[in-house]
Amino acid sequence: MPFAHRVLLHHAANSSSSSRDGLVLGLVPAAVGGTRIWMWARGQPLYEAAVARARAAVDAGGGTIGAVLWFQGESDTIELHDATAYGGRMERLVNDFRADLGLPNLLVIQD
Template structure:
């Protein structure tokens, strides 16, 4: 894959510590979204920082990161506040310049992230583009997905193997065998099977995989998506997990 023309000159941007944001709608961000409209409220914890926090656009160009981070990635849905900006603001003082790579798409099941699918291949392409030409070093995948797999026993039965294979494939395809993965245990989903998916998520025992638990965080009126305040809390939880487990 030729990435020589994909990324604008890195001279304008410092070398970044790169984090891949992936999964489904709660990673893409629905904080402040009601009736398919985002209220536009950006709390201080989600504020842009033109010197420290960048995002990779859908056109593979670095730009100053600002909410909603996934507006051109999860483009068929209305995006609002997600965990990416509060994560970056909480981590930047210790991590340095941060490059966020939004990849999450709402309503997607784990099978849609298998190697060879459009979503998976796009995520790998974007991650490689972000690091290309000295753009930075990929430090971790932040993963929040599973609500779409809480509707049947069949989905539950497949989830653990599918999630572990996803992690192994991403590490292999990025040639980063020890790449940290921080996944989120669900806060919402189909009531019948949500606890089974959560148990699987908390029970993944691959090396360099940690889990933060979103259970109990405030939801929007739809009882599915995290509120703006909850997204800030989750971003801080993700930052603390990264700083504790992976930044010596």
């Protein structure tokens, strides 16, 4: 799982502890196939549900959010308008996740 290595490297670079001993990576699933990025914009049900799940996972487990794994985009290649708007929408999504989760340096891994 290459993303796990990336999260661990990010953790080590942003933590006062260089130890990975005892570090547990958990995943909070929020995937919905066949969606377009605008459906994940702040205020949309998918975005709000993803943020709520992330917050609930932290509250229940006492951990922290280390990264967002973003595997989406094929549906945005169908229409030229969606494809050309994707970059700006993705940037806005990342900024919104960081703001709403209170993590200004949140790592976002996009595939």
